[in-house]
Amino acid sequence: MRIDIVTIFPEFFDTLDVSLLGKxxxxxxxxxxxxDLRDATTDKHRTVDDTPYGGGAGMVMKPxxxxxxxxxxxxxxxxxxxxxxxVPSPAGEQFTQAIAKELAEEEQLIFACGRYEGIDQxxxxxxxxxxxxxxxxxxxxVLNGGEVASLAIIEAVGRLIPGMVGNPESLVEESHEDxxxxxxxxxxxxxxxxLEVPPVLLSGNHGAIAAWRHEQQLxxxxxxxxxxxxx
Ligand SMILES: Nc1cc(-c2ccc3ccn(Cc4ccc(CN5CCCC5)cc4)c3c2)n[nH]1
Numbered sequence: 494m495r496i497d498i499v500t501i502f503p504e505f506f507d508t509l510d511v512s513l514l515g516k517x518x519x520x521x522x523x524x525x526x527x528x529d530l531r532d533a534t535t536d537k538h539r540t541v542d543d544t545p546y547g548g549g550a551g552m553v554m555k556p557x558x559x560x561x562x563x564x565x566x567x568x569x570x571x572x573x574x575x576x577x578x579x580v581p582s583p584a585g586e587q588f589t590q591a592i593a594k595e596l597a598e599e600e601q602l603i604f605a606c607g608r609y610e611g612i613d614q615x616x617x618x619x620x621x622x623x624x625x626x627x628x629x630x631x632x633x634x635v636l637n638g639g640e641v642a643s644l645a646i647i648e649a650v651g652r653l654i655p656g657m658v659g660n661p662e663s664l665v666e667e668s669h670e671d672x673x674x675x676x677x678x679x680x681x682x683x684x685x686x687x688l689e690v691p692p693v694l695l696s697g698n699h700g701a702i703a704a705w706r707h708e709q710q711l712x713x714x715x716x717x718x719x720x721x722x723x724x
Pocket of ligand 1: 549581582583606607608609610611612629630631632633634635636637638639642
C-alpha cells in the first residue's frame with residue numbers, strides 16, 4: 494500500500510518511522526510519502542490560508558496549493574490508478590473498524606490534513622470528479638487539524654494489512670470485530686494487590702473460557718455501549 498499525506502506540519506509524521514508502521518516501511522509493505530503543502534505555494538510568505546467568504550471566525554485553506562499538490566501526487570507514475578482521498582473532518586462519516594477493513598484493501602490512500610477552519614470545499618468537489626473522496630470523522634469532538642485523525646486512521650488501517658502485525662491471530666479476536674466490546678484480559682501473576690484472575694481463565698476448560706469471555710463482552714457492551722448491541 495502507498496500512503497501519501499499532505500500537511501503543513503510534515504514533521505508531525507516523523508512518528509511513522511517508530512510506530513508499528515516503522516517495520517512495515519522497512520519491509521516495503523507500506524510506502525509512505527509526506528508532502529508539505531507550503532511547497533506548492535508561490536508567494537514569499539508561502540500563504541496557505543485566507544479569510545472565509547461569507548464571513549465567520551478563523552481562516553480557510555486556499556484551494557490552489559491543494560490542487561497543485563494533489564495533481565502532482567496523482568501524476569506520479571508510482572501512484573495507483575484508483576487512489577482514495579481521505580479528508581479528516583468533523584463533518585465526515587464516522588470512522589469505524591469496518592471502514593478500516595475497507596481501506597486496508599486499497600492500493601493507495603491520500604490523506605488531506607486540513608488546519609485552520611478547514612479546506613475550501615471546492616478541493617473535495619473538484620477531485621471527487623476524478624477519484625473517490627472520503628471525508629472521515631474520528632468522533633464527535635473538534636481537533637485542531639487533520640494530522641491526529643490521519644495518524645489514527647493510518648494506524649487502524651495499517652495493522653490490518655497482511656504481514657503488518659506479528660501475530661495475525663491477534664487480529665482474529667479484534668475489538669469491535671463481532672460488533673461487541675472486547676472481554677477483559679489478564680496475565681501473570683495470578684494474584685496482584687489482593688486481586689485474583691477470574692478462576693475460569695485458569696481452568697483450562699476452553700469451552701467455559703469462551704463462554705465466559707462472550708458473556709463479558711455482552712455485559713460490557715450493555716453497560717458501556719448499548720448502541721452497539723444487535724437489534
Ligand atoms: N473528528 C474530528 C476531525 C477533526 C478535524 C479534522 C480536520 C480539520 C481541519 C481543521 N480542523 C479544525 C476545525 C475547527 C473548527 C471547525 C468548525 N468551523 C465552524 C465553521 C467552519 C469550521 C472545523 C474544523 C479540523 C478538525 N476534528 N474532529
